[in-house]
Amino acid sequence: MNAVRPPIIVLPGASGHAPDGALFSADAADRDRVVALRYPPWQNHVDAGLSGEALVETLTAEILRRAPQMPVVLVGVSIGGHFAHATALRLESLGHGVAGLCIIDAGTITAARSAQWKARLTSHALDLLRRGRPGALALHARHLAWRGLFRLAGDGLPALARGHAAPLHRIGMIDPTFAEELSMRLRIRMAATWMGSLDDHPAVLRAPTVLLRTRVTTSADSLWRRRCPDLRIIDIPGNHETLFEPKNAAALRTAFLAASVNWTR
Known part of the structure; x- marks a missing residue:
């Protein structure tokens, strides 16, 4: 992990598969700054009655272990955007620096099927x-x-x-x-x-935040603005299934690097 510039911690979507770290790197030498966290296996969700709060504590502890003395950049993909936001709030409450938060196409979370x-x-x-x-x-x-x-x-x-x-x-x-x-x-x-209780009394994140989202998740803009009043929103091409495919990945990478230029130096 880079010893000078903030590490970039990626929280993947619900599948647990993180995107290629090159999407968040300015060059090949920068790749070692990108760390994708792994979620606990599904057995933890039932054996230990894993809750959203417990998962955030687990993620926070892992970040503090990896970067105990450094601010971090958090990147959350889809459902990982909600976990990254809650983890950033937890880190701030502990006095640990959060250089910036990037949320990628994180819509509202529901156990029911969406209308579309x-x-x-x-x-x-x-x-x-x-x-x-x-x-x-x-x-x-x-x-x-x-x-x-x-x-x-x-x-x-x-x-x-x-x-x-x-x-x-x-x-x-x-x-x-x-x-x-x-x-x-x-x-x-x-x-x-967990999300229902989280937004009953939303805390405001101090770290700069950017939302990179496709047109599919525009309905969640208001939710993210409530959580992050200084939120910057950037449109990216594709949809929730294709935003990381080669035809769209270059635009996503360009948007991330431009939005995070002041966080990652």
Whole structure:
């Protein structure tokens, strides 16, 4: 990790997969500043009754371990934007410096399907088909199959996972897509419950904040402005599924580097 300039800590989306660190680096020599944190495995969501508050404490402790004497730049992708914001507030409350916060396409979190879910998933599938990516389309279909199964469990999903942890773990070892979707559904359900209480009495973050978002998540602008009154919003191309693809990644990288130029020096 760079010993002079603030480390860039990335909190990934609900899948747990962080984007390429090159997106947040000015050059190749800068890559060691970018650190992607990992969320606890899905078993933690049921075995320890993991809450949003507990997850934020875990993330905060990890950041303090990695950068005990340095301010940090936090980058949160999708659901990770909400975790990054709460973690930044926690760091500030402990007197630890936050040089800046970048939120990437973080909309409102709900355990229910969005009104546009069918159109969004169909559009993504057609886009993969149009670009001749049958392997990616097959993987997309497998994700959707497991996702639909977990949605059928509804509010009983945590209890189901708790009661059948061992066989579910074995299935996940055979099919990583199964484990990813189960972890994602549990993480989203936990976050959806937690977010309601978080915004009842929102604290104001002192660190400079930028929201990079596609047109898909514009409805969350007002939520982020309440949390971060000095928020800067920048439009980026693509949608929630394609913003990191090569055709859109360059614009995202340019927007991040321009917005964070005063944070990362």
